[in-house]
Amino acid sequence: MDNTPRYIPNDDLPLTRLDELLADRAVGSLTQAEAAELRQLLNRAGKSEDNSLEIAAAAFDRALEPARGVVIPDDLIERIEREGSAWCAGVASARENVLARLGSSGSRLLDSRAVRTPMVMGHRYLREWSGWIATAACLGFGAFMFAGRFNAPAPTGNDVAERFAAPQQRAVLIPEPIAGPVQRLAEDMTARAFERLGRIFSGPSGDVVIVPIGKAAPDAGDEVTIGEVVWSRREGAGVVRLSNIKPAESAGKNLQLWVFDSARGQKHPINAGVVPIRPGQTDVLVTLDPSMPIADAAAFVVTLEPPGGSVVAERDNMLAVGFVAAGEGMAPPPIFVDLPVGR
């Protein structure tokens, strides 16, 4: 009997650049430049994420080093269990709120502590953001920003929560299933955005900033692109909702999200994600994930860019913009929960 091990050659496996980068990430050998390249390749492939090689690495890890028995400090287990109990209580509380809402017809159970977040621009913003404001004005944002459109009924926590949480809104955001990676990506993104909202609004009071963003129509009566950013200072991340995106304007383009950090100034916007949009799609709800930590979010901008996004934000491509008023914050309305969508 031949006892020589039979090794299966895998030298002929095709290696795409995407696979190379995914494999390198799975073993923690990705540089920052490669991480950026990976994000671009995933975007181009219409994927929000691909964990397949991390799963393979985890399986190898388990096979290589099965946990043969370790001594874990008792107090560590206790701490984890204590935190786990607190986490469960938070989930239960949020769920009760949502379930109460699902069971009620029109009753408003949002927290009365929710304060209005007027779209006010402090002097420092008027001065510091003059370049972007000038561009916005040229594109018709001026009327939107300064003619009182936002100064009138500024969205409250209630308004925003209603818009985000209304079940009908979910159906609108994802109309009819369309086969293909872009549809799936859109669904993933929307599911993640709802989860993010749940987390943000479960956070501490005063952490959440809700900023109206939008674009004004040059002519009265036109449908305008409008929405909100819900931003968590604590997490340095948020969610963007946009409605009334004009298909003719967005055809063949991706939305790119940017965050301006007052610590970095208006010349260095931080990329916060690229969002493919389907032909005819007019509404999006996506997470806002800055590629760098944000110390003090001052403004949010959405631009229309070629597929895959751009390295530099061009003012001419601006679709929507919103500015955070200094010192702004609001109590979170206790409405959202990590709904088990997308199982």
Place this chain on the structure above:
Amino acid sequence: MIPCANPTPAPPLGGGVPVENNQQRVLCSRSRVCVACIYTRARVNESLLHKVAAGDAGAVKELTRRYAGLVYALARRMCLSQNEVEDAVQDIFIALWQSAARYNPAIAGEDTFVAMVARRRLIDRRRKSVRRRIEQGTEDFSFMTSDETLASAPGAGAELSEDARMAAAMLQTLRPEQQQVLRLAVGQGYSHEQISGLLDLPLGTVKTHVRRGLISLRSALQKHRSGANPNRDSGEGTEDRQA
């Protein structure tokens, strides 16, 4: 109102979960069933991780009991210092609770998912730690050996899942050199450059061994799972990078 697309909504369960509310029957983003049905269904056929995602305190405790050993061992093995281990373990469990809803049993075993989340957090943590040490001029790239992580208490480790058993079998089919590279890269957390120096292999060869090894296993796992479940999804988006 958009009707629920689920022809046979699941019956209500205990625990105060409301399932009958025709006024609220709308399509959810993916499953095309009403929100209430999703709640109910999620309670019917969920794994331990799904129960955790639903905020089940008993499940959270069970998850800790079942996987604390695995997570602790991984943290001991991949953390640069002992001081960081306990922080890392707590951090990993929080990430697990938050991302538990994304677990898809059609893509990976539960312990593989736990190991994946843990590895990801540990890799992030190690990268930050190395960067900090470099900035402070106190870099030390040495890692604990796996022997240091193993102690006497039996039974703390979770049993090997099907994924891990398949990976173990697969490992045996690789050439010894490739096995060794994978052990160092995946199991010990050594960088490509470190492995190249340790084994006196060209850097490109090290990278290729790691990449091809992982891709081979991915193919085998996917083939196996698609055979077991023809409706399976791919591995995309199993767990949020934010986790």
